[in-house]
Amino acid sequence: MLAEEGTGSPADNVNFISVWGYKITPGTMFSLQEDGIRAYSNEPHYITGKTVNTSGLKVIDCTIDKFRSGVTIGFADNEKLVQNCEATGTENAYWVGSYGTIINSRGDAVYGPIYTSQYESDKNCQIELTIIDKGYKKYGTHQALYLGGTNQNITLKSTESNPQEDLTIAVSGTKTGLRFLEGIEHKATSNTLINQTGYSVILGTKSTGCNIHSCESVTDNGTANTFTKLNCN
Known part of the structure; x- marks a missing residue:
């Protein structure tokens, strides 16, 4: 991207400031690559042009490698299911928004998190x-x-x-990563996390009433959160 410096390209003309508000640096x-599997709620069909709705989406037995994101279907309406999938080498592996279920699925956290709540309005998900x-x-x-x-249950x-x-x-807490504006911090309310990793x-200052079960240490900067130490040896 920076090879375009001085060429008058769209990136050069905005001094390499991304749409997210930060400057691309060497x-x-x-x-x-954009996204492996992505969905929106209401969009024009790519052939007919007629608006179609994506609802009740199921993603089963899929593998995604080296894309910007893996399975990000949180914009689809109603309940969503991700089952037996693998997403690796991504800047964000999974996101199901609200009323989503992820079971028997996996990924790495090398270029980005294995899961990110994209909006603090996300709610009522069951994730493994x-x-x-x-x-x-x-x-x-x-x-x-x-x-x-709110009411996210993650193992x-x-x-x-x-x-x-x-x-x-x-x-x-503050969300970090390559494509996030500085200072983004979501509220987290009444969530349950079972952490069986190393x-x-x-917990950030905007966390309230969350239940954490963890093999490793927990730092609580929030309000009315609870912590249970797990024996994961």
């Missing part, structure tokens, strides 16, 4: 994910998982031989 790496090691080297400043919203496991360095699990959990 050494920053982005995926050149496992962090796996695909041999990629960690890149970036993201979290292993970012949890916001996070890991089959990694060794935890990656500088990774934590965030419940509320990563510690940090």
Whole structure:
């Protein structure tokens, strides 16, 4: 992208400021592929042009590797199901928005989190994910998982031989990563997290009434949260 400097390209004309509000700097790496599996609620059909609705979406037995995101179907309406899928080498592996279920699925947290709540309005999800090691080297400043919203129930496991360095699990707190504006912090209310990984959990100031069951340490900066220590040896 920076090779366009001085050419008068669209990026050059805005001094390489991204639509997210930060400047692209040398050494920053982005995926050149968009999304593996993505859905919206109401959009024109690509052939007929007529508006169609995506609702009750099911994504089963799919593998995504080296895309910007893996399975991000949170914009689809009503209940959503992701089952037996794998998403690796992504800047965000999964997102199901509200009323979503993820079971028997996995991914890595190398270029981005395995799961991110995209909006603090996300709610009522049942999620089971496992962090796996695909041999990629960690890149970036993201979290292993970012949890916001309300009444989210997440179980996070890991089959990694060794935890990656500088990774934590965030419940509320500042969202970090390559494509996020600085200072984004979601509310997290009445969520339950079962953390069976080697990563510690940090609850942000906007977390309230969350129940954390964790093998590793928990730092609580929120209000009325509870913590149970798990024995994961």
